[in-house]
Amino acid sequence: MVQEGDCVTSLADANGLTWQTLWNHNPDLQKLRKNPNALLPGDVILIPARRLRYEDRPTDQVHQFVRLGVPAKFRLILEQYDEPLANKRWSLTVDGKSYSGTTDGTGLLEVGLPPQARSGRLVVPDEDLQYDLSFGYLDPSDAISGAQARLQNLGFLDGAISGQMDDGTRDALLQFQTAHGLKATGELDDPTISELEQRHDNPHSQPQPESNDPPPEVPGEEDQPEEVVVDEAEDERRFQEMAQDDEED
Amino acid sequence: MADDAAQRLQRRVMRLAQESAFINTINVADRVKIHFVWFPGPQDPSMSLVDPILGALDAAGNERTVEYLWQRTGLPDVRRTMNTGTIVLTLPPGGKGTLTVFDTSWELTRAANGVTLDGKTTMNGVQQRLDRLGYHLRTPGQVSPGISGAENQATEAAVIAFQADYRPGPVGGPSTRLFIRGEWNSNPELPGWLDVNLSATNGFVTQGALDAVAKP
Numbered sequence: 001m002v003q004e005g006d007c008v009t010s011l012a013d014a015n016g017l018t019w020q021t022l023w024n025h026n027p028d029l030q031k032l033r034k035n036p037n038a039l040l041p042g043d044v045i046l047i048p049a050r051r052l053r054y055e056d057r058p059t060d061q062v063h064q065f066v067r068l069g070v071p072a073k074f075r076l077i078l079e080q081y082d083e084p085l086a087n088k089r090w091s092l093t094v095d096g097k098s099y100s101g102t103t104d105g106t107g108l109l110e111v112g113l114p115p116q117a118r119s120g121r122l123v124v125p126d127e128d129l130q131y132d133l134s135f136g137y138l139d140p141s142d143a144i145s146g147a148q149a150r151l152q153n154l155g156f157l158d159g160a161i162s163g164q165m166d167d168g169t170r171d172a173l174l175q176f177q178t179a180h181g182l183k184a185t186g187e188l189d190d191p192t193i194s195e196l197e198q199r200h201d202n203p204h205s206q207p208q209p210e211s212n213d214p215p216p217e218v219p220g221e222e223d224q225p226e227e228v229v230v231d232e233a234e235d236e237r238r239f240q241e242m243a244q245d246d247e248e249d
Numbered sequence: 250m251a252d253d254a255a256q257r258l259q260r261r262v263m264r265l266a267q268e269s270a271f272i273n274t275i276n277v278a279d280r281v282k283i284h285f286v287w288f289p290g291p292q293d294p295s296m297s298l299v300d301p302i303l304g305a306l307d308a309a310g311n312e313r314t315v316e317y318l319w320q321r322t323g324l325p326d327v328r329r330t331m332n333t334g335t336i337v338l339t340l341p342p343g344g345k346g347t348l349t350v351f352d353t354s355w356e357l358t359r360a361a362n363g364v365t366l367d368g369k370t371t372m373n374g375v376q377q378r379l380d381r382l383g384y385h386l387r388t389p390g391q392v393s394p395g396i397s398g399a400e401n402q403a404t405e406a407a408v409i410a411f412q413a414d415y416r417p418g419p420v421g422g423p424s425t426r427l428f429i430r431g432e433w434n435s436n437p438e439l440p441g442w443l444d445v446n447l448s449a450t451n452g453f454v455t456q457g458a459l460d461a462v463a464k465p
Contacts (some may be wrong), residue, residue: 009266019266035261037271073265079276083326083340108272129277135264138273149261155278155339161261173282179337181329200274201263243341 002043006099006135008036009072009178011116015047035201038140048112071112074135077203078124088127094120094135106203107169141196144169149187150200151176253273281359283336361409373420379407 008054012022014026023029025048033039057063074092078085084107086104090102092111099111113120122131139146139209146161156179157172170186177184180195307350314330319338325366340346340359342391350354367374371382376396384407385394 001299007264007266009264020268034319035263035271054441069267071267073269074262075265075272076262076275077264077272079274079278081278081339081344115264127277131258131260131275133257134261137261138263139261153260153262153273153275155276156280175282175337176288176333178331178335179339184332184335190451201271203270203272244426248285 001042002039002045005134006041008045009038009069009115010136011045011047011070012069016050018215020069034196035140038146038201040137040139040143040146064195070115071160072115072117072119073110074113075108075110076122078103078109082095085124085127086194088124091125092120092133102225131212141193141201142188144188147173147193147196150196154199158159262268278341281338281340281357283338283357315350317350319346319348368413371398372400372404375408376404377405384408 008019008023012019014021019036026045027046028042029039029213030036032042039045045054069071078088078090084105085103086105086107088103088107090103090109091098092109094113094117095097101109101111103109107217108109110154117135119135120133122128122133138149141147141150144165145161146158148163148169149161151169151172152161154176156176157165157168159168159172162169171190172186173188174186176196177192180199182191182195183189185192253359258273263271265271314332316328316330317336319327319329319336336348336350338346338348338357340357342359345356345358348357367377373396376394376398380386380394380396386407387393387404
């Protein structure tokens with residue numbers, strides 16, 4: 001059962017899988033949620049068993065294995081009054097580790113994060129902005145809480161995220177619909193959900209939404225080999241383990 | 250900004266898979282709402298000008314809408330339709346833009362940070378509000394809005410006109426003109442942004458334009 005703060009990436013990491021493997025194992029969830037990065041608490045996700053993968057490697061070398069799916073990504077476009085906050089310095093602190101950089105011409109900042117990262121603080125000193133970010137807490141756009149969070153991020157909602165369709169949310173929806181040429185219903189209807197996703201979840205320079213086709217599955221165990229350097233001591237240890245296994249057989 | 254929890258803003262965002270093309274977006278903005286109202290207004294000032302018009306369907310059974318054009322320096326023109334009588338725009342403090350609707354262009358100027366209306370009980374505050382509601386204090390040929398803080402004949406005339414207008418009566422009569430009323434959101438991200446100045450470059454909508462909307 002999905003808990004608040006979970007997404008496919010964090011759940012895959014916690015279970016030693018790639019997010020593609022986990023996502024492809026859940027076709028029913030794919031039908032329900034087209035964005036694997038935004039799940040709703042209570043969603044049911046099936047965790048497949050891990051499969052061992054064997055890789056033949058020479059015994060007199062050290063091999064480094066790189067785990068797929070790590071780190072997770074955080075990508076954010078910063079705008080002010082619909083114009084990108086381009087070339088602005090930013091710093092992000094997550095679990096005591098600091099990241100920093102400068103937004104690009106579209107206001108985009110991008111950084112790798114631990115898949116289990118839950119909270120962080122983003123500071124944009126040039127604009128005197130400071131945000132406490134909750135990673136993985138954005139619900140799907142067709143849930144009221146997800147719409148509220150997106151309306152808040154886009155500057156239409158000042159109130160708290162209640163998950164309830166209250167007057168403040170209706171007013172924010174009306175504002176959003178009016179601002180984007182939609183029929184002003186004050187309801188979370190399909191055109192509004194689609195526009196919210198377009199404005200919040202998708203790169204503005206690429207208006208087509210992300211494909212819902214499942215990503216290619218990665219076969220076998222989650223660790224993929226990549227030869228880099230030699231570590232004779234480690235190879236010796238593994239050789240001893242294998243020899244011991246053979247004796248037991 | 251002080252390192253104070255009350256000053257920080259909470260935001261829910263997505264943690265993204267490595268190959269994901271999704272993003273998160275934060276737009277630091279409050280929204281200026283422009284209401285179109287009957288002038289002289291009905292007793293209920295929240296009543297929209299276009300509600301009674303656009304609530305009806307046209308001859309083809311389609312919902313009636315009004316097209317508008319919003320032009321802000323440095324940004325692409327926005328051409329949209331409204332069906333409620335309210336337009337939502339982004340306009341930073343000190344910013345200017347031109348809104349064209351009903352064949353009338355309105356130059357909108359937003360007050361700079363920290364600029365607010367004076368209190369309702371001061372003469373200055375009363376004059377500022379009258380001016381924004383279309384009861385201008387300037388005399389013919391006068392350039393300045395005529396907001397002096399002094400009690401004078403122009404102010405008295407404007408107050409009488411306001412009181413006369415806001416009495417029960419039908420809307421859309423022969424003397425009805427179109428005016429706009431500005432609202433603003435106070436946004437914790439943007440402390441002190443409290444005011445919107447609205448001024449029209451060419452005043453009133455022609456009766457012909459109104460008729461075109463009311464009786465297509």
